[in-house]
Amino acid sequence: MTFHVLISDPLSEEGVYPLRHADGINIVMETNLSEAELAERIDGFDALLVRSQTQVTRELIEKASNLKIIGRAGVGVDNIDLEAATEHGIIVVNAPDGNTNSAAEHTMAMLMGMARKIPQAYNSLKQGKWDRKAYVGVELKNKTLGVVGFGRIGQEVAARAKGQRMNIIAYDPFLTAEKAEKLGVDFGTVEDVLKAADFVTVHTPLLKETKHLINAEAFKVMKDGVQIINCARGGIIDESALYDAVKSGKVAGAALDVFEQEPMVDFRLLELPEIIATPHLGASTFEAQESVAVDVSQDVVSFVKYGTVRNSVNLPSVPKELMKRIEPYFDLAERIGTFLTDLTGETADEVNVYYSGELANLEVGPLTRNMLKGMLKRHLGKHVNDVNAMYIANQKGIHVNEHKSTESRGFTNLITVEVKTQSGTRKASGTLLNGQGARIVKVDDYIVDFLPNGHLLFIRHNDRPGVIGRVGTLLGAEDINIATMQVGRSNAGGDAIMMLSIDKHADPEDLEELKKLEEIESVTAIDL
Ligand SMILES: NC(=O)c1ccc[n+]([C@@H]2O[C@H](COP(=O)([O-])OP(=O)(O)OC[C@H]3O[C@@H](n4cnc5c(N)ncnc54)[C@H](O)[C@@H]3O)[C@@H](O)[C@H]2O)c1
Ligand SMILES: O=C(O)[C@H](O)COP(=O)(O)O
Numbered sequence: 001m002t003f004h005v006l007i008s009d010p011l012s013e014e015g016v017y018p019l020r021h022a023d024g025i026n027i028v029m030e031t032n033l034s035e036a037e038l039a040e041r042i043d044g045f046d047a048l049l050v051r052s053q054t055q056v057t058r059e060l061i062e063k064a065s066n067l068k069i070i071g072r073a074g075v076g077v078d079n080i081d082l083e084a085a086t087e088h089g090i091i092v093v094n095a096p097d098g099n100t101n102s103a104a105e106h107t108m109a110m111l112m113g114m115a116r117k118i119p120q121a122y123n124s125l126k127q128g129k130w131d132r133k134a135y136v137g138v139e140l141k142n143k144t145l146g147v148v149g150f151g152r153i154g155q156e157v158a159a160r161a162k163g164q165r166m167n168i169i170a171y172d173p174f175l176t177a178e179k180a181e182k183l184g185v186d187f188g189t190v191e192d193v194l195k196a197a198d199f200v201t202v203h204t205p206l207l208k209e210t211k212h213l214i215n216a217e218a219f220k221v222m223k224d225g226v227q228i229i230n231c232a233r234g235g236i237i238d239e240s241a242l243y244d245a246v247k248s249g250k251v252a253g254a255a256l257d258v259f260e261q262e263p264m265v266d267f268r269l270l271e272l273p274e275i276i277a278t279p280h281l282g283a284s285t286f287e288a289q290e291s292v293a294v295d296v297s298q299d300v301v302s303f304v305k306y307g308t309v310r311n312s313v314n315l316p317s318v319p320k321e322l323m324k325r326i327e328p329y330f331d332l333a334e335r336i337g338t339f340l341t342d343l344t345g346e347t348a349d350e351v352n353v354y355y356s357g358e359l360a361n362l363e364v365g366p367l368t369r370n371m372l373k374g375m376l377k378r379h380l381g382k383h384v385n386d387v388n389a390m391y392i393a394n395q396k397g398i399h400v401n402e403h404k405s406t407e408s409r410g411f412t413n414l415i416t417v418e419v420k421t422q423s424g425t426r427k428a429s430g431t432l433l434n435g436q437g438a439r440i441v442k443v444d445d446y447i448v449d450f451l452p453n454g455h456l457l458f459i460r461h462n463d464r465p466g467v468i469g470r471v472g473t474l475l476g477a478e479d480i481n482i483a484t485m486q487v488g489r490s491n492a493g494g495d496a497i498m499m500l501s502i503d504k505h506a507d508p509e510d511l512e513e514l515k516k517l518e519e520i521e522s523v524t525a526i527d528l
Helices: 035-044 058-063 082-087 100-115 118-126 152-163 177-183 190-196 216-221 239-247 286-306 320-344 365-383 389-395 467-477 508-516
Strands: 003-007 025-029 047-050 069-072 091-094 144-148 167-171 199-202 226-230 251-256 275-277 350-357 399-405 413-421 424-433 437-443 446-450 455-462 482-489 495-502 520-527
Touching (some): 035 058, 047 286, 058 082, 091 286, 118 275, 239 251, 320 520, 365 413
Parallel strands (some): 003 047, 069 091, 199 226
Antiparallel strands (some): 455 495, 482 495
């Protein structure tokens, strides 16, 4: 049975060599298909290989009844509807490392070209002018480069910028003081980075949280004359805010390789002489394209021959028998992970997962991966799933340990997750109650019992008369209805907690009002 592969974006011929010469695999490379033509052709193929140009939408996937694997020859999978692929049982693989170096080098080229106004000077010379006064640049030496997003490419850019004797300050949800020191960079919040930087470069995925991360508010806190680079994803910088910031003189230069809409249609930005641009070329080198094409080709061959892949970004590989016994706990494990990320407001350095009861006799790795997915998804969105969660956690230096005990601890099965963060240790335990679904039954050392879903408030307070009533009164005044309320205390008059589920999201102002109430120690909103 021949395995048919359609390549709809330009992949390196050298890179697809393993595919072209694999038994039983037929390749068609058609890189000029319109969306409609692709939708017509896709049904006849078992695999689709793309870069960033082809939009692999839910509509396209629904037409691809034979599709078994999608290969992304690059990092970003935001042009692929992962949920739709997973729902349709289609494995998605990418090539997370193959173009890192090229993208970092392109970022440095854009940084230096912008600092010395090279494209502008070249265009002027091409028009026959010899104008040396108009293109006075700035040095990089002793200037501060602010890096927002300190993963593979962010770190490679920082290493190169240090070679230019720049000072580096970085922000990344997974960057801690210890890691920053080891990498020889300063670190801080996004605001710290934007305030300190002479040059800002962004290297995050495009997520709900990072869309327009650099907006008008962000430009306000930056230094006058700041210069900014985006070789990551269009949309991280609000292009309309950038236009205004350049016009006002706040931003002295911008170097863009990616755009909110690609191919670019609104060229307004390029009318500004302070802006230089390239058409999404960060990974466009022979070396990078060969590397990423080899990576995805090898995964397709491995999938055809053995049913396994290396760089899956969406599907778990769990034996059917085991899946039947642990699948009911997947959702609980994920919710505990998200609950703890929101409860701590920090990323973990160490995670200990304790399985007690019958679960202790099973391979619980997929449950741990689901819990990690819940823990990481706040910052990595659909880039993390139960297949790559452990890989990403390890990459971020999060130590993950599993512990098992057949001791029942009062429940047939109990999953306890303990996280160690910069601020201390927190934990939560959950179980499945027969016929009532997932429940969280312990938070830190307090016994509770609530559904881990919807809008939750976790309140730490001193055990005094009237505290609970005041909380209820304030929420009522804000028209926030309490669905359930759990209270627990270490001892009479001691530390205590409230765990509330409320009917609508409590906004920051409501939380601030609650924190002002007498005897309230902390208030944390958790939306699961
Ligand atoms: N221009 C190009 O041709 C080109 C080439 C390669 C990669 N890219 C893009 O560059 C980006 C980075 O690629 P990578 O390989 O370094 O990915 P990566 O996953 O190694 O690093 C991304 C980092 O962003 C961090 N992050 C997530 N949300 C954040 C936030 N709100 N604030 C700060 N940091 C946040 C993550 O923790 C992670 O460490 C991706 O979007 C990728 O698609 C573009
Ligand atoms: O996410 C990536 O890998 C880059 O944006 C490269 O995209 P490309 O494969 O379209 O060059």
